[in-house]
Amino acid sequence: MGGIKTAGDLVFRMQLMKGMKIGEAKKYVAEKLGVTEYQLCDSSVMAEVRDDLGLGIQMPSECTPTGMAAKMRIEKALDIKINSVAVFKKKAGLD
Amino acid sequence: MDKYMTRMGDGSAVFMSLEEIRSDVRDGASDAARRGKIPPLTDSEIDHIVDIITMDGIVVGVRYGDQVVGSTDQGSDTVGAECGVSIDRIIQAQMYERGFGLDSSDFGFTDYNFKAVKSIASYEASYMERALDGTVIPLLYGGMPNLGFYTKPDGPVENWAELLPQAKIDEALAAQEQAVDLAVHDIVYVAEQMDAIGADGINLDTAGAAGDADFLATLLATEEIKKKFPNQGVEIGMAGEFVLGMHGKLTYKGERLAGLYPHKQVALAEQAGATVFGAVVNTNTSKSFPWNIARVCTFIKETVKEAGNIAVHANVGMGVGGIPMCEVIPCDAVSRADKALIEITNLDGL
Numbered sequence: 001m002g003g004i005k006t007a008g009d010l011v012f013r014m015q016l017m018k019g020m021k022i023g024e025a026k027k028y029v030a031e032k033l034g035v036t037e038y039q040l041c042d043s044s045v046m047a048e049v050r051d052d053l054g055l056g057i058q059m060p061s062e063c064t065p066t067g068m069a070a071k072m073r074i075e076k077a078l079d080i081k082i083n084s085v086a087v088f089k090k091k092a093g094l095d
Numbered sequence: 096m097d098k099y100m101t102r103m104g105d106g107s108a109v110f111m112s113l114e115e116i117r118s119d120v121r122d123g124a125s126d127a128a129r130r131g132k133i134p135p136l137t138d139s140e141i142d143h144i145v146d147i148i149t150m151d152g153i154v155v156g157v158r159y160g161d162q163v164v165g166s167t168d169q170g171s172d173t174v175g176a177e178c179g180v181s182i183d184r185i186i187q188a189q190m191y192e193r194g195f196g197l198d199s200s201d202f203g204f205t206d207y208n209f210k211a212v213k214s215i216a217s218y219e220a221s222y223m224e225r226a227l228d229g230t231v232i233p234l235l236y237g238g239m240p241n242l243g244f245y246t247k248p249d250g251p252v253e254n255w256a257e258l259l260p261q262a263k264i265d266e267a268l269a270a271q272e273q274a275v276d277l278a279v280h281d282i283v284y285v286a287e288q289m290d291a292i293g294a295d296g297i298n299l300d301t302a303g304a305a306g307d308a309d310f311l312a313t314l315l316a317t318e319e320i321k322k323k324f325p326n327q328g329v330e331i332g333m334a335g336e337f338v339l340g341m342h343g344k345l346t347y348k349g350e351r352l353a354g355l356y357p358h359k360q361v362a363l364a365e366q367a368g369a370t371v372f373g374a375v376v377n378t379n380t381s382k383s384f385p386w387n388i389a390r391v392c393t394f395i396k397e398t399v400k401e402a403g404n405i406a407v408h409a410n411v412g413m414g415v416g417g418i419p420m421c422e423v424i425p426c427d428a429v430s431r432a433d434k435a436l437i438e439i440t441n442l443d444g445l
């Protein structure tokens with residue numbers, strides 16, 4: 001689907017966590033991000049949406065969240081728990 | 096008469112007429128229906144596959160918005176271990192994310208099986224944690240149950256493949272049952288290390304490679320992982336379309352495992368707690384791509400229909416999912432296989 005160029009990573013994350021079907025996972029992510037399911041697959045739209053929300057983009061600048069920082073924002077944007085974020089917060093004394 | 100370039104199952108190019116392609120598509124779909132005791136494809140689905148095979152262009156694609164996600168079984172090491180590029184797995188994971196646009200990746204040891212990883216699991220976990228720190232896409236830790244590794248001289252269990260020809264049936268069955276216990280223990284042990292550092296999931300790949308005992312180990316390990324670490328996603332990717340009855344009597348939740356095709360396997364994977372099921376349909380190298388892809392679509396369509404709360408990803412790599420059995424796979428066949436699978440079967444990923 002294009003991974004972080006679109007929203008493929010977010011859609012797959014919902015499948016992996018909840019066993020969601022592709023349509024259900026796309027609908028969930030689209031609603032949470034305030035875009036249409038069609039736009040989820042559009043890299044020109046999603047690059048901006050992801051940049052605005054700090055969800056990780058293909059070509060990050062020095063100010064753009066990447067890796068763990070972006071995943072912490074994904075947790076909030078999708079209202080989910082990400083295992084590695086929980087471990088990171090615990091180790092960093094953030095929870 | 097116009098001829099269309101397509102492929103044989105071994106990857107070689109072949110030129111076929113429209114009627115030859117249609118005939119092979121029908122035969123492939125019928126073969127799956129007969130073997131799996133499932134409905135064949137409809138006439139319109141057969142027409143659609145023929146259209147996809149004969150479309151202009153080397154690469155074909157799905158309608159906009161119909162894209163599906165992808166998962167992997169390559170250990171984040173394809174570029175390093177397989178292409179021989181001097182690059183480590185952590186960097187490869189970032190490359191798959193930001194360079195290639197993969198939706199997810201699995202991280203694994205070069206000797207991609209849980210028995211091999213057990214003794215270095217804590218080092219693997221540490222490595223995996225650093226990969227997770229620098230990536231956004233879901234990262235699973237992957238490996239194979241690989242029951243064969245538990246047999247002598249590599250493992251502690253008698254080799255059932257040697258015992259069976261000697262008519263030592265009871266001993267062969269017992270050896271497989273012992274190997275199941277050992278494999279489940281190893282898989283869960285590794286999963287525990289991966290859960291501790293926050294892996295997104297565990298990928299049990301090439302499940303059933305050593306037969307029904309191998310598949311049973313996969314299901315029992317999945318059950319145990321979900322019980323102990325409920326936040327872990329589990330993807331089960333099959334080894335082949337048909338669970339070989341090397342044991343023959345093993346069951347899971349009352350269902351005999353030997354002889355199960357993907358549409359029956361998926362229900363067991365779901366019951367065990369897996370969230371993603373990687374269905375496999377083998378490529379027949381002596382048949383054409385039209386024959387193979389129609390057969391694959393027939394099986395996967397039924398698998399998607401039978402799946403409840405579990406995502407179905409078809410395996411579309413070398414020698415499975417209609418993809419020819421050759422080292423460097425041709426993109427004309429890959430893109431046609433992907434398009435046919437997405438548009439005919441409504442599957443959830445590749």
